[in-house]
Amino acid sequence: MAAAHYRRDGATPLEIEIEVEGLRKTFGRREVLKGLTFSVPRGGFLSIFGPNGAGKTTTLRVLATLLTAREGSVKVAGHDVREDPMPVRRAVGFISHNAMLYPDLTAQENLRFYADMYGVADREARITELLERLELSARRHDAVRAYSKGMRQRLAIARAILHRPRVLLLDEPHSGLDPRAVDILDGLLTDIREEHTFVMVTHDIAKGLEWGSQLMIVEGGRIVYERAAGVDRDSFSAVYREHVRDGSVL
Amino acid sequence: MSGWGQIGAILRKDLIRELRTRDMLVSMALFALLAMVIFHWAFTVRGDTDLTYFTGGMLWVTFVFAMLLGLNRSFAQEKDEHCLDGLLLCPVDRVTIFLAKTVGNLVFLLIIQAVAVPVFVLFFVEGGFLEGLPAFLAVLLLADLGICALGTLLATISMNTRSRDLLLPILFLPLIVPLLVAATSATTLVLADGAGVREIGGRLLFMLGFDAVFLVVAWGTYDFAIGE
Numbered sequence: 001m002a003a004a005h006y007r008r009d010g011a012t013p014l015e016i017e018i019e020v021e022g023l024r025k026t027f028g029r030r031e032v033l034k035g036l037t038f039s040v041p042r043g044g045f046l047s048i049f050g051p052n053g054a055g056k057t058t059t060l061r062v063l064a065t066l067l068t069a070r071e072g073s074v075k076v077a078g079h080d081v082r083e084d085p086m087p088v089r090r091a092v093g094f095i096s097h098n099a100m101l102y103p104d105l106t107a108q109e110n111l112r113f114y115a116d117m118y119g120v121a122d123r124e125a126r127i128t129e130l131l132e133r134l135e136l137s138a139r140r141h142d143a144v145r146a147y148s149k150g151m152r153q154r155l156a157i158a159r160a161i162l163h164r165p166r167v168l169l170l171d172e173p174h175s176g177l178d179p180r181a182v183d184i185l186d187g188l189l190t191d192i193r194e195e196h197t198f199v200m201v202t203h204d205i206a207k208g209l210e211w212g213s214q215l216m217i218v219e220g221g222r223i224v225y226e227r228a229a230g231v232d233r234d235s236f237s238a239v240y241r242e243h244v245r246d247g248s249v250l
Numbered sequence: 251m252s253g254w255g256q257i258g259a260i261l262r263k264d265l266i267r268e269l270r271t272r273d274m275l276v277s278m279a280l281f282a283l284l285a286m287v288i289f290h291w292a293f294t295v296r297g298d299t300d301l302t303y304f305t306g307g308m309l310w311v312t313f314v315f316a317m318l319l320g321l322n323r324s325f326a327q328e329k330d331e332h333c334l335d336g337l338l339l340c341p342v343d344r345v346t347i348f349l350a351k352t353v354g355n356l357v358f359l360l361i362i363q364a365v366a367v368p369v370f371v372l373f374f375v376e377g378g379f380l381e382g383l384p385a386f387l388a389v390l391l392l393a394d395l396g397i398c399a400l401g402t403l404l405a406t407i408s409m410n411t412r413s414r415d416l417l418l419p420i421l422f423l424p425l426i427v428p429l430l431v432a433a434t435s436a437t438t439l440v441l442a443d444g445a446g447v448r449e450i451g452g453r454l455l456f457m458l459g460f461d462a463v464f465l466v467v468a469w470g471t472y473d474f475a476i477g478e
Contacts, residue, residue: 064339065338065339066335066338066339067478068477068478086341087341089339089340089341089342090341092339094335094339096332096335098331098332098335099331099332100331100332100333100335100336100339101331101333101336102263102267102327102331102333103331104267104270104271104327105263105266105267105270109263109266113259113260113262113263114336114340116255116256116258116259117256117259117260117337117340117341117342118340118341119255119341143270159336
Protein backbone atom coordinates (compact mmCIF):
# COMPACT_ATOMS: atom_id res chain seq x y z
CA MET A 1 0.00 0.00 0.00
CA ALA A 2 1.17 3.52 -0.81
CA ALA A 3 1.80 5.55 2.36
CA ALA A 4 -0.87 8.04 3.46
CA HIS A 5 -0.01 11.74 3.55
CA TYR A 6 -1.13 14.09 6.34
CA ARG A 7 -1.36 17.83 6.82
CA ARG A 8 1.05 19.47 9.23
CA ASP A 9 -1.33 18.80 12.12
CA GLY A 10 -0.52 15.14 11.59
CA ALA A 11 -4.15 14.11 11.70
CA THR A 12 -5.91 15.39 8.58
CA PRO A 13 -5.20 13.13 5.60
CA LEU A 14 -4.32 14.88 2.35
CA GLU A 15 -6.16 13.99 -0.82
CA ILE A 16 -4.04 11.69 -2.95
CA GLU A 17 -3.51 12.99 -6.50
CA ILE A 18 -1.19 10.25 -7.77
CA GLU A 19 -1.36 6.70 -6.47
CA VAL A 20 0.88 3.95 -7.81
CA GLU A 21 0.80 0.40 -6.48
CA GLY A 22 2.95 -2.51 -7.64
CA LEU A 23 3.78 -0.92 -10.99
CA ARG A 24 5.61 -3.29 -13.30
CA LYS A 25 6.61 -2.59 -16.88
CA THR A 26 8.51 -4.70 -19.38
CA PHE A 27 10.05 -3.91 -22.75
CA GLY A 28 10.31 -7.25 -24.51
CA ARG A 29 11.84 -9.57 -21.90
CA ARG A 30 13.48 -6.77 -19.95
CA GLU A 31 11.62 -5.70 -16.83
CA VAL A 32 12.30 -1.99 -16.35
CA LEU A 33 9.89 -1.30 -13.47
CA LYS A 34 9.80 -3.94 -10.76
CA GLY A 35 6.85 -3.17 -8.54
CA LEU A 36 6.94 0.57 -7.77
CA THR A 37 4.58 1.78 -5.05
CA PHE A 38 4.28 5.44 -4.11
CA SER A 39 1.77 8.25 -3.80
CA VAL A 40 1.78 12.02 -4.10
CA PRO A 41 -0.79 14.18 -2.29
CA ARG A 42 -2.58 17.05 -4.03
CA GLY A 43 -0.18 20.00 -4.16
CA GLY A 44 2.82 17.75 -3.49
CA PHE A 45 6.10 17.81 -5.40
CA LEU A 46 7.86 14.49 -5.88
CA SER A 47 11.47 14.64 -7.09
CA ILE A 48 12.69 11.36 -8.56
CA PHE A 49 16.44 10.78 -8.85
CA GLY A 50 18.37 7.88 -10.29
CA PRO A 51 20.93 6.90 -12.89
CA ASN A 52 20.17 6.57 -16.60
CA GLY A 53 18.06 3.48 -17.31
CA ALA A 54 16.71 3.30 -13.76
CA GLY A 55 13.08 3.59 -14.96
CA LYS A 56 12.40 7.23 -14.05
CA THR A 57 11.17 8.38 -17.47
CA THR A 58 9.24 5.14 -17.97
CA THR A 59 7.39 5.85 -14.71
CA LEU A 60 6.49 9.35 -15.93
CA ARG A 61 5.33 7.98 -19.28
CA VAL A 62 3.05 5.46 -17.56
CA LEU A 63 1.58 8.27 -15.42
CA ALA A 64 0.99 10.28 -18.62
CA THR A 65 -0.77 7.32 -20.35
CA LEU A 66 1.98 7.16 -22.99
CA LEU A 67 2.94 3.64 -21.83
CA THR A 68 0.81 0.85 -20.43
CA ALA A 69 1.78 -0.94 -17.25
CA ARG A 70 2.11 -4.73 -17.37
CA GLU A 71 0.98 -5.05 -13.77
CA GLY A 72 -0.14 -2.81 -10.96
CA SER A 73 -2.54 0.01 -10.40
CA VAL A 74 -1.88 3.63 -11.39
CA LYS A 75 -4.33 6.40 -10.58
CA VAL A 76 -3.89 10.05 -11.50
CA ALA A 77 -6.40 12.70 -10.42
CA GLY A 78 -8.66 9.91 -9.22
CA HIS A 79 -8.76 8.03 -12.52
CA ASP A 80 -7.15 4.76 -13.51
CA VAL A 81 -4.69 5.47 -16.34
CA ARG A 82 -5.54 2.24 -18.16
CA GLU A 83 -9.31 2.04 -17.65
CA ASP A 84 -10.12 5.73 -17.88
CA PRO A 85 -7.29 7.54 -19.72
CA MET A 86 -9.20 10.56 -21.10
CA PRO A 87 -9.72 12.40 -17.76
CA VAL A 88 -6.09 11.60 -16.91
CA ARG A 89 -4.92 13.23 -20.14
CA ARG A 90 -7.03 16.29 -19.39
CA ALA A 91 -5.52 16.49 -15.91
CA VAL A 92 -1.87 16.03 -16.92
CA GLY A 93 0.69 18.36 -18.48
CA PHE A 94 4.00 16.82 -19.57
CA ILE A 95 7.23 18.76 -19.93
CA SER A 96 10.11 16.78 -21.37
CA HIS A 97 13.50 17.71 -22.80
CA ASN A 98 11.80 16.91 -26.14
CA ALA A 99 9.66 19.95 -26.86
CA MET A 100 6.93 18.03 -28.81
CA LEU A 101 6.45 21.04 -31.07
CA TYR A 102 6.04 21.12 -34.84
CA PRO A 103 9.11 22.92 -36.15
CA ASP A 104 7.45 24.12 -39.37
CA LEU A 105 4.58 25.78 -37.54
CA THR A 106 4.84 29.07 -35.69
CA ALA A 107 4.60 29.28 -31.91
CA GLN A 108 1.06 30.57 -32.22
CA GLU A 109 0.03 27.82 -34.66
CA ASN A 110 1.51 25.15 -32.36
CA LEU A 111 -0.38 26.49 -29.35
CA ARG A 112 -3.60 26.89 -31.34
CA PHE A 113 -3.34 23.26 -32.43
CA TYR A 114 -2.86 21.98 -28.89
CA ALA A 115 -5.54 24.33 -27.54
CA ASP A 116 -8.00 22.88 -30.07
CA MET A 117 -7.02 19.34 -29.14
CA TYR A 118 -7.63 20.05 -25.45
CA GLY A 119 -10.75 22.13 -26.13
CA VAL A 120 -9.43 25.27 -24.42
CA ALA A 121 -12.41 27.63 -24.40
CA ASP A 122 -10.53 30.96 -24.18
CA ARG A 123 -7.93 29.91 -26.74
CA GLU A 124 -6.59 33.24 -27.98
CA ALA A 125 -6.58 34.93 -24.56
CA ARG A 126 -4.82 31.95 -22.98
CA ILE A 127 -2.19 31.79 -25.75
CA THR A 128 -1.50 35.53 -25.46
CA GLU A 129 -1.25 35.26 -21.67
CA LEU A 130 1.24 32.38 -21.81
CA LEU A 131 3.37 33.84 -24.59
CA GLU A 132 3.68 37.08 -22.64
CA ARG A 133 4.45 35.26 -19.41
CA LEU A 134 7.15 33.22 -21.12
CA GLU A 135 8.56 36.24 -22.98
CA LEU A 136 7.81 34.83 -26.42
CA SER A 137 5.21 37.33 -27.66
CA ALA A 138 7.57 39.09 -30.02
CA ARG A 139 8.40 35.78 -31.76
CA ARG A 140 4.90 34.32 -31.83
CA HIS A 141 4.74 34.37 -35.65
CA ASP A 142 8.17 32.78 -36.16
CA ALA A 143 8.50 29.12 -37.09
CA VAL A 144 9.66 27.04 -34.14
CA ARG A 145 12.52 25.76 -36.31
CA ALA A 146 14.13 29.20 -35.90
CA TYR A 147 13.92 29.08 -32.07
CA SER A 148 16.86 28.47 -29.75
CA LYS A 149 16.78 25.46 -27.40
CA GLY A 150 15.80 27.69 -24.50
CA MET A 151 12.97 29.32 -26.44
CA ARG A 152 11.66 25.94 -27.56
CA GLN A 153 11.69 24.74 -23.98
CA ARG A 154 9.76 27.80 -22.86
CA LEU A 155 7.22 27.19 -25.60
CA ALA A 156 7.05 23.54 -24.52
CA ILE A 157 6.11 24.76 -21.04
CA ALA A 158 3.34 26.88 -22.56
CA ARG A 159 2.14 23.80 -24.48
CA ALA A 160 2.12 21.71 -21.31
CA ILE A 161 0.16 24.15 -19.12
CA LEU A 162 -2.08 25.55 -21.87
CA HIS A 163 -5.08 23.45 -20.76
CA ARG A 164 -4.57 24.27 -17.05
CA PRO A 165 -3.64 20.74 -15.92
CA ARG A 166 -3.81 19.74 -12.24
CA VAL A 167 -0.74 17.52 -12.46
CA LEU A 168 2.57 18.44 -14.07
CA LEU A 169 5.05 15.74 -15.04
CA LEU A 170 8.53 17.13 -15.61
CA ASP A 171 11.18 15.00 -17.31
CA GLU A 172 14.52 16.71 -16.78
CA PRO A 173 12.98 20.11 -17.53
CA HIS A 174 16.20 22.05 -16.88
CA SER A 175 18.23 19.89 -19.26
CA GLY A 176 20.08 21.97 -21.87
CA LEU A 177 18.62 25.30 -20.80
CA ASP A 178 20.62 28.51 -20.68
CA PRO A 179 20.63 30.43 -17.35
CA ARG A 180 17.94 32.85 -18.54
CA ALA A 181 15.64 29.99 -19.53
CA VAL A 182 16.30 28.27 -16.17
CA ASP A 183 15.30 31.50 -14.40
CA ILE A 184 12.10 31.77 -16.43
CA LEU A 185 11.24 28.10 -15.83
CA ASP A 186 11.90 28.39 -12.09
CA GLY A 187 9.88 31.62 -11.92
CA LEU A 188 6.98 29.91 -13.63
CA LEU A 189 7.21 26.87 -11.35
CA THR A 190 7.15 29.23 -8.36
CA ASP A 191 4.05 30.96 -9.73
CA ILE A 192 2.11 27.75 -10.29
CA ARG A 193 3.59 25.69 -7.43
CA GLU A 194 0.55 26.00 -5.16
CA GLU A 195 -2.05 25.10 -7.78
CA HIS A 196 -0.44 21.92 -9.10
CA THR A 197 0.85 18.51 -8.14
CA PHE A 198 4.29 17.78 -9.58
CA VAL A 199 6.43 14.79 -10.35
CA MET A 200 9.91 15.76 -11.57
CA VAL A 201 12.54 13.39 -12.86
CA THR A 202 15.98 14.94 -12.62
CA HIS A 203 19.70 14.28 -12.41
CA ASP A 204 20.15 17.72 -10.85
CA ILE A 205 20.19 17.09 -7.11
CA ALA A 206 20.19 20.78 -6.21
CA LYS A 207 17.02 21.44 -8.27
CA GLY A 208 15.34 18.28 -7.03
CA LEU A 209 15.98 19.19 -3.39
CA GLU A 210 15.00 22.83 -3.97
CA TRP A 211 11.59 21.93 -5.36
CA GLY A 212 10.71 18.55 -3.90
CA SER A 213 8.42 17.98 -0.94
CA GLN A 214 9.06 14.24 -1.39
CA LEU A 215 12.32 12.66 -2.55
CA MET A 216 12.75 9.30 -4.18
CA ILE A 217 15.71 7.42 -5.64
CA VAL A 218 15.02 4.77 -8.26
CA GLU A 219 17.64 2.22 -9.26
CA GLY A 220 17.17 -0.82 -11.50
CA GLY A 221 13.40 -0.35 -11.63
CA ARG A 222 13.00 -0.31 -7.83
CA ILE A 223 12.57 2.45 -5.28
CA VAL A 224 15.72 2.22 -3.17
CA TYR A 225 15.14 5.32 -1.03
CA GLU A 226 12.29 7.69 -0.26
CA ARG A 227 11.62 10.35 2.31
CA ALA A 228 9.96 13.70 2.83
CA ALA A 229 12.01 16.78 1.97
CA GLY A 230 14.18 18.50 4.53
CA VAL A 231 17.60 17.08 3.87
CA ASP A 232 20.68 19.07 2.91
CA ARG A 233 22.50 18.47 -0.33
CA ASP A 234 25.60 16.85 1.16
CA SER A 235 23.62 14.33 3.17
CA PHE A 236 21.43 13.49 0.19
CA SER A 237 24.45 13.13 -2.09
CA ALA A 238 25.92 10.66 0.37
CA VAL A 239 22.65 8.70 0.42
CA TYR A 240 22.57 8.76 -3.37
CA ARG A 241 26.12 7.37 -3.60
CA GLU A 242 25.22 4.70 -1.08
CA HIS A 243 22.16 3.49 -3.01
CA VAL A 244 23.21 3.93 -6.64
CA ARG A 245 26.00 1.80 -8.03
CA ASP A 246 27.13 4.49 -10.50
CA GLY A 247 26.57 7.19 -7.91
CA SER A 248 28.03 10.19 -9.72
CA VAL A 249 26.18 13.20 -8.35
CA LEU A 250 25.42 16.41 -10.21
CA MET B 251 -13.74 19.67 -28.19
CA SER B 252 -15.64 17.06 -30.18
CA GLY B 253 -13.98 14.31 -32.18
CA TRP B 254 -14.89 16.17 -35.37
CA GLY B 255 -13.25 19.32 -34.06
CA GLN B 256 -10.11 17.33 -33.23
CA ILE B 257 -10.09 15.77 -36.70
CA GLY B 258 -10.32 19.31 -38.10
CA ALA B 259 -7.45 20.50 -35.89
CA ILE B 260 -5.13 17.63 -36.91
CA LEU B 261 -6.08 18.03 -40.56
CA ARG B 262 -5.55 21.81 -40.47
CA LYS B 263 -2.15 21.35 -38.81
CA ASP B 264 -1.04 18.74 -41.38
CA LEU B 265 -2.23 20.89 -44.31
CA ILE B 266 -0.51 24.05 -43.03
CA ARG B 267 2.68 22.09 -42.46
CA GLU B 268 2.56 20.42 -45.87
CA LEU B 269 1.73 23.59 -47.79
CA ARG B 270 4.69 25.24 -46.04
CA THR B 271 7.25 22.47 -46.59
CA ARG B 272 5.77 20.58 -49.58
CA ASP B 273 7.66 17.49 -48.39
CA MET B 274 5.03 14.98 -49.46
CA LEU B 275 3.35 16.74 -52.36
CA VAL B 276 6.49 17.51 -54.34
CA SER B 277 7.90 13.97 -54.10
CA MET B 278 4.52 12.39 -54.86
CA ALA B 279 3.80 14.68 -57.82
CA LEU B 280 7.27 14.30 -59.28
CA PHE B 281 7.06 10.53 -59.04
CA ALA B 282 3.58 10.41 -60.61
CA LEU B 283 4.50 12.71 -63.50
CA LEU B 284 7.81 10.94 -64.12
CA ALA B 285 6.09 7.54 -64.16
CA MET B 286 3.55 8.84 -66.72
CA VAL B 287 6.28 10.20 -68.95
CA ILE B 288 8.30 6.94 -68.76
CA PHE B 289 5.21 4.82 -69.50
CA HIS B 290 4.37 7.09 -72.41
CA TRP B 291 7.81 6.84 -74.02
CA ALA B 292 8.17 3.12 -73.25
CA PHE B 293 4.85 2.14 -74.80
CA THR B 294 4.91 4.45 -77.82
CA VAL B 295 8.14 3.19 -79.38
CA ARG B 296 5.86 1.75 -82.05
CA GLY B 297 3.52 4.51 -83.09
CA ASP B 298 0.53 2.23 -83.71
CA THR B 299 0.39 0.67 -80.21
CA ASP B 300 -3.08 0.82 -78.68
CA LEU B 301 -2.49 1.73 -75.05
CA THR B 302 -6.12 1.80 -74.01
CA TYR B 303 -6.08 -1.61 -72.31
CA PHE B 304 -2.96 -0.72 -70.29
CA THR B 305 -4.45 2.45 -68.85
CA GLY B 306 -5.89 1.04 -65.62
CA GLY B 307 -2.67 -0.73 -64.66
CA MET B 308 -0.46 2.25 -65.42
CA LEU B 309 -2.68 4.62 -63.50
CA TRP B 310 -2.99 2.59 -60.30
CA VAL B 311 0.61 1.39 -60.15
CA THR B 312 1.62 5.05 -60.38
CA PHE B 313 -0.77 6.21 -57.66
CA VAL B 314 -0.02 3.35 -55.26
CA PHE B 315 3.73 3.94 -55.40
CA ALA B 316 3.28 7.73 -55.21
CA MET B 317 1.16 7.24 -52.11
CA LEU B 318 3.81 4.99 -50.56
CA LEU B 319 6.21 7.93 -50.73
CA GLY B 320 3.66 10.14 -49.00
CA LEU B 321 2.71 7.58 -46.34
CA ASN B 322 6.31 7.23 -45.24
CA ARG B 323 6.52 10.97 -44.76
CA SER B 324 3.12 11.44 -43.12
CA PHE B 325 4.23 9.95 -39.79
CA ALA B 326 7.97 10.58 -40.03
CA GLN B 327 7.70 14.18 -38.86
CA GLU B 328 5.41 13.24 -35.96
CA LYS B 329 7.91 10.63 -34.83
CA ASP B 330 11.15 12.48 -35.52
CA GLU B 331 10.25 15.59 -33.55
CA HIS B 332 8.52 13.59 -30.76
CA CYS B 333 5.31 15.37 -31.72
CA LEU B 334 3.51 12.04 -31.62
CA ASP B 335 3.95 12.06 -27.84
CA GLY B 336 2.38 15.52 -27.76
CA LEU B 337 -0.53 14.24 -29.83
CA LEU B 338 -0.97 11.11 -27.70
CA LEU B 339 -0.95 13.19 -24.51
CA CYS B 340 -4.05 15.03 -25.75
CA PRO B 341 -7.48 13.75 -24.68
CA VAL B 342 -8.15 12.37 -28.12
CA ASP B 343 -9.54 8.99 -29.10
CA ARG B 344 -6.90 7.10 -31.11
CA VAL B 345 -9.46 6.38 -33.84
CA THR B 346 -9.88 10.14 -34.24
CA ILE B 347 -6.16 10.37 -35.02
CA PHE B 348 -6.55 7.57 -37.57
CA LEU B 349 -9.50 9.28 -39.27
CA ALA B 350 -7.69 12.63 -39.38
CA LYS B 351 -4.54 11.09 -40.82
CA THR B 352 -6.56 9.06 -43.35
CA VAL B 353 -8.48 12.13 -44.51
CA GLY B 354 -5.20 14.09 -44.69
CA ASN B 355 -3.58 11.41 -46.86
CA LEU B 356 -6.73 11.29 -48.99
CA VAL B 357 -6.56 15.05 -49.56
CA PHE B 358 -2.88 14.82 -50.58
CA LEU B 359 -3.60 11.92 -52.95
CA LEU B 360 -6.51 13.82 -54.52
CA ILE B 361 -4.26 16.87 -55.05
CA ILE B 362 -1.72 14.65 -56.84
CA GLN B 363 -4.47 13.08 -58.92
CA ALA B 364 -5.82 16.50 -59.88
CA VAL B 365 -2.42 17.15 -61.46
CA ALA B 366 -1.62 13.66 -62.77
CA VAL B 367 -4.98 12.56 -64.24
CA PRO B 368 -5.10 15.32 -66.92
CA VAL B 369 -1.54 14.36 -67.97
CA PHE B 370 -2.61 10.71 -68.01
CA VAL B 371 -5.64 11.48 -70.17
CA LEU B 372 -3.48 13.53 -72.53
CA PHE B 373 -0.94 10.73 -72.93
CA PHE B 374 -3.05 7.59 -72.91
CA VAL B 375 -6.78 8.15 -73.42
CA GLU B 376 -8.16 8.60 -76.90
CA GLY B 377 -11.51 10.39 -76.73
CA GLY B 378 -14.63 9.49 -74.76
CA PHE B 379 -13.18 10.32 -71.32
CA LEU B 380 -15.92 12.74 -70.29
CA GLU B 381 -18.74 10.20 -70.85
CA GLY B 382 -17.08 7.81 -68.43
CA LEU B 383 -16.22 10.51 -65.90
CA PRO B 384 -18.83 9.59 -63.21
CA ALA B 385 -17.75 5.94 -63.25
CA PHE B 386 -14.06 6.95 -63.30
CA LEU B 387 -14.58 9.27 -60.30
CA ALA B 388 -16.41 6.52 -58.40
CA VAL B 389 -13.47 4.14 -58.94
CA LEU B 390 -11.01 6.88 -58.01
CA LEU B 391 -12.73 7.76 -54.73
CA LEU B 392 -13.32 4.19 -53.55
CA ALA B 393 -9.80 3.06 -54.44
CA ASP B 394 -8.28 6.18 -52.86
CA LEU B 395 -10.20 5.61 -49.63
CA GLY B 396 -8.96 2.02 -49.41
CA ILE B 397 -5.37 2.98 -50.21
CA CYS B 398 -5.39 5.73 -47.60
CA ALA B 399 -7.17 3.73 -44.86
CA LEU B 400 -4.93 0.68 -45.22
CA GLY B 401 -1.85 2.83 -45.83
CA THR B 402 -2.45 4.98 -42.75
CA LEU B 403 -2.94 1.93 -40.53
CA LEU B 404 0.22 0.23 -41.81
CA ALA B 405 2.27 3.45 -41.77
CA THR B 406 1.34 3.77 -38.10
CA ILE B 407 2.42 0.20 -37.34
CA SER B 408 5.69 0.51 -39.25
CA MET B 409 6.45 3.94 -37.73
CA ASN B 410 7.38 2.29 -34.43
CA THR B 411 9.90 -0.06 -36.03
CA ARG B 412 13.54 0.55 -36.84
CA SER B 413 13.12 -0.36 -40.54
CA ARG B 414 9.93 1.60 -41.16
CA ASP B 415 10.87 2.60 -44.73
CA LEU B 416 11.28 -1.06 -45.64
CA LEU B 417 8.42 -2.52 -43.61
CA LEU B 418 5.66 -0.30 -44.99
CA PRO B 419 5.88 -1.51 -48.63
CA ILE B 420 6.36 -5.11 -47.47
CA LEU B 421 3.09 -4.94 -45.54
CA PHE B 422 1.18 -2.57 -47.80
CA LEU B 423 1.74 -3.94 -51.30
CA PRO B 424 0.48 -7.53 -50.77
CA LEU B 425 -2.57 -6.33 -48.85
CA ILE B 426 -3.53 -3.68 -51.39
CA VAL B 427 -3.45 -6.14 -54.34
CA PRO B 428 -7.18 -7.10 -54.20
CA LEU B 429 -8.21 -3.44 -54.26
CA LEU B 430 -5.67 -2.71 -56.97
CA VAL B 431 -6.98 -5.54 -59.18
CA ALA B 432 -10.57 -4.30 -58.85
CA ALA B 433 -9.60 -0.66 -59.45
CA THR B 434 -7.39 -1.53 -62.42
CA SER B 435 -9.99 -3.65 -64.19
CA ALA B 436 -12.77 -1.14 -63.47
CA THR B 437 -10.67 1.75 -64.77
CA THR B 438 -9.72 -0.17 -67.90
CA LEU B 439 -13.38 -1.07 -68.56
CA VAL B 440 -14.41 2.58 -68.15
CA LEU B 441 -11.66 4.02 -70.34
CA ALA B 442 -11.37 1.27 -72.96
CA ASP B 443 -14.92 -0.01 -73.27
CA GLY B 444 -16.86 3.05 -72.13
CA ALA B 445 -18.44 1.10 -69.21
CA GLY B 446 -20.67 3.05 -66.85
CA VAL B 447 -21.28 2.77 -63.11
CA ARG B 448 -23.81 -0.03 -63.68
CA GLU B 449 -21.39 -2.17 -65.70
CA ILE B 450 -18.64 -1.94 -63.09
CA GLY B 451 -21.06 -2.14 -60.16
CA GLY B 452 -19.66 -5.44 -58.88
CA ARG B 453 -16.13 -4.05 -58.76
CA LEU B 454 -17.32 -0.88 -57.04
CA LEU B 455 -19.10 -2.98 -54.42
CA PHE B 456 -15.95 -5.03 -53.88
CA MET B 457 -13.93 -1.83 -53.37
CA LEU B 458 -16.56 -0.51 -50.98
CA GLY B 459 -16.35 -3.77 -49.02
CA PHE B 460 -12.54 -3.59 -48.96
CA ASP B 461 -12.69 -0.02 -47.64
CA ALA B 462 -15.25 -0.99 -45.00
CA VAL B 463 -13.20 -3.99 -43.84
CA PHE B 464 -10.02 -1.98 -43.32
CA LEU B 465 -11.84 0.95 -41.73
CA VAL B 466 -13.37 -1.50 -39.22
CA VAL B 467 -10.01 -3.25 -38.69
CA ALA B 468 -8.37 0.13 -38.05
CA TRP B 469 -11.22 1.12 -35.73
CA GLY B 470 -10.60 -1.98 -33.64
CA THR B 471 -6.82 -2.04 -33.66
CA TYR B 472 -5.60 1.54 -33.91
CA ASP B 473 -5.22 1.97 -30.16
CA PHE B 474 -2.64 -0.83 -30.19
CA ALA B 475 -1.11 0.22 -33.52
CA ILE B 476 -0.29 3.74 -32.40
CA GLY B 477 0.66 2.77 -28.84
CA GLU B 478 3.95 1.29 -27.76
